[in-house]
Amino acid sequence: MLILSVCVVNKYLYKGKTTQTGLWAVTSNQTQQYYQENKSARLSALIIVCIGSFLTPLALSAALVATPEIARDLKADAVLVSWIPAIFLLCNLITLLPSGRAADTYGRKRIYNWGSIIFLAASIGSGLSTSIEMLLFFRGLQGVGAAMFYGNGFAIISSVYRSGGRGAALGWVVSCVYLGMSAGPLFGGWVTEHFGWHYVFLAMVPFVLLAIVLTIFTLKGEWVSDTPQRLDWFGVLILASWIISLFIGLTNLPQPLAVVSLLVSMMILYWFVRRSDQIEAPLIKLRLVWENQRFSRSLIAASFIYAGSYGVQFLIGLYLQYNLGLSPSEAGQYLLVQAILMAFIAPIAGRLSDHYPAYLLATCGAGSVVLSFTTALFLNDHSSIWLVILALAFLGVGFGLFSTPNNSGAMGAVSEARQGIASALINMSRLLGQLFGTALVTMLMSLYIGDAEIEPAYYDELLTVLHWTVMFSLCCAVIAMFASFSMRHIKVRNEAA
Missing domain, CATH: 1.20.1250.20 (MFS general substrate transporter like domains)
Structure with a gap:
């Protein structure tokens, strides 16, 4: 009854009901x-x-x-x-x-x-x-x-x-x-x-x-x-097939099924890209996205920085509990350092991006993430908890500085008529980055630890997985930093997607 009531009210309002402001149908x-x-x-x-x-x-x-x-x-x-x-x-x-x-x-x-x-x-x-x-x-x-x-x-x-x-x-x-x-x-x-x-x-x-x-x-x-244009339902079906095959492939590495699934996902993606150039109203005009350099480079920066960060955050939580012997609640409290700094800095960075170049703030943020991963490379079984806090602090400051200016710059590069699809692409780039980061950790854990429980005998292997993930993440953060910095000479074109 609750859902039905809300739907009825929603439908009633959209029929053009006017209020004192007269803005229900404008x-x-x-x-x-x-x-x-x-x-x-x-x-x-x-x-x-x-x-x-x-x-x-x-x-x-x-x-x-x-x-x-x-x-x-x-x-x-x-x-x-x-x-x-x-x-x-x-x-x-x-x-x-x-x-x-x-x-x-x-x-x-x-x-x-x-x-x-x-x-x-x-x-x-x-x-x-x-x-x-x-x-x-x-x-x-x-x-x-x-x-x-x-x-x-x-x-x-x-x-x-x-x-x-x-x-x-x-x-x-x-x-x-x-x-x-x-x-x-x-x-x-x-x-x-x-x-x-x-x-x-x-x-x-x-x-x-x-x-x-x-x-x-x-x-x-x-x-x-x-x-407005019709929704490309066949394009939606192709996109869903690509995401499902990519998801199955990445989450089952390094099994043979995963390799087959990833090959299938690449073929489907190729079909999706070719089709988007061949029909009049595709789900997304990929050519225009790529030609809008400010927007496309913002997506690239976001994808790489999130691909690099997600696995490191997960593994540092395990490192604190297994290698340093902290309780789950203690580990959670230390991990909050990063989250608190991100939540505190993001609004400040957003306000600064209204007055200073967004690419500069995003570049500084990515640079701070680079410092975080560089610091994490020195973690071992005998590291001081302050080294972990320093790495998490750099990571929190970096994401706080990067996310809002990068998103604001990307949205400002797209026409008003295409803000919806632009917003979806920004969020999709973040989620795909996280998916790739998760896949890397899953593959490394499978190769070094396998199906065994994480016991003291495997603590060295867990540390090795952390170091390999941090090195991968460091490369991703450097790419994100250069992608952000490369926007310094790009003018806004406000193209549709």
């Missing part, structure tokens, strides 16, 4: 003018998007802590349990680009709200699940809903703050992402311990419902492209 230009003149309306939009940006990483990371309890309660084997985070990520990746294109065509607010409604229904379904299969279905649906509102949030903020202050606003959005990532394990552990794993999902319902109500009643106007 053109995109009128919407832009309204937000340009109304500071409180811009703040309301920022709060709505920040809620969604906080909930998505919270939903992903909180469930990780509850996984052992879910496995015991639902009597699920290790393979099925491993799909609890994987199905969320996979469905999120598949949905990002189609929802971004749909947002530009049918309205960003509309897609954002429907994404929130799907996420709400999926959260309730996950919390009420009585079998692992049922839970996996609703977790996948959660990933779909999250892609629709989370992937669309950058586009809404970029449009609302297009006349000024975009960097500062995106800084707060990025800060909420980092807070969600940091709070997830703490939230998931506490709720699971006191109320059970079901409430890890059900506890999100009030926050999602709040976001839906605020979106309907306070996010006025709409953003729709003046030249």
Whole structure:
């Protein structure tokens, strides 16, 4: 009944109901003018998007802590349990680009709200699940809903703050992402311990419902492209096939099946790229993305820096517990150093990017990440905890400086009509980077440790995996730094995607 009521209200409002501001049924230009003149309306939009940006990483990371309890309660084997985070990520990746294109065509607010409604229904379904299969279905649906509102949030903020202050606003959005990532394990552990794993999902319902109500009643106007195009459903099918084959290949390395799957994914990707140049209205015009050098290099920088960081963060958590002998709670407290610095610096970096070149701030951020990985190369079984803190501090400062200016610069390089697909591409580059980083760690762990439990006899091997991952990550961070710095002479072209 709750979902039905929200849908009815949503449909009613979109029929053109007017309020005192008269902005429920207006053109995109009128919407832009309204937000340009109304500071409180811009703040309301920022709060709505920040809620969604906080909930998505919270939903992903909180469930990780509850996984052992879910496995015991639902009597699920290790393979099925491993799909609890994987199905969320996979469905999120598949949905990002189609929802971004749909947002530009049918309205960003509309897609954002429907994404929130799907996420709400999926959260309730996950919390009420009585079998692992049922839970996996609703977790996948959660990933779909999250892609629709989370992937669309950058586009809404970029449009609302297009006349000024975009960097500062995106800084707060990025800060909420980092807070969600940091709070997830703490939230998931506490709720699971006191109320059970079901409430890890059900506890999100009030926050999602709040976001839906605020979106309907306070996010006025709409953003729709003046030249909308049909959604390329066959292109969506090809994209989904590529992501699934890539996902299977990367997560099963170094098995023979993984090699076959990766070869298949390369052939599908080639087909997708060729087709995008041959049809009139593809899912994404890759040629225009590549020709827009500022935007494409921002995507390259983001992909490489996230590919380098994700595996290192995971392995440092293991290193603190196994090699240095810290408890899980102690390790978590040290890892918070990075998250707190990222959340604190991101809004400051965003505000600075409104006044100083975004490429310069992003380059400095990537440089700080390079320093972090260089420091991590010196970690061993007898390292001081202060060396770990220094590496995490450099990493937190680096990401805080890099993320917001890079995102703001990328969104500023794309026309207003294509902000939705641009926002989706930025988020997709981040997730693909994380997927490659995860694949590297999985492959190295399989080669050096295999199926054995991590016992004292394997601590040296774990350290070796960490060092190889850090060297790979260092190379990725250097590439990201040069990709950011190479934008210093590039002029904004505002091309469509």
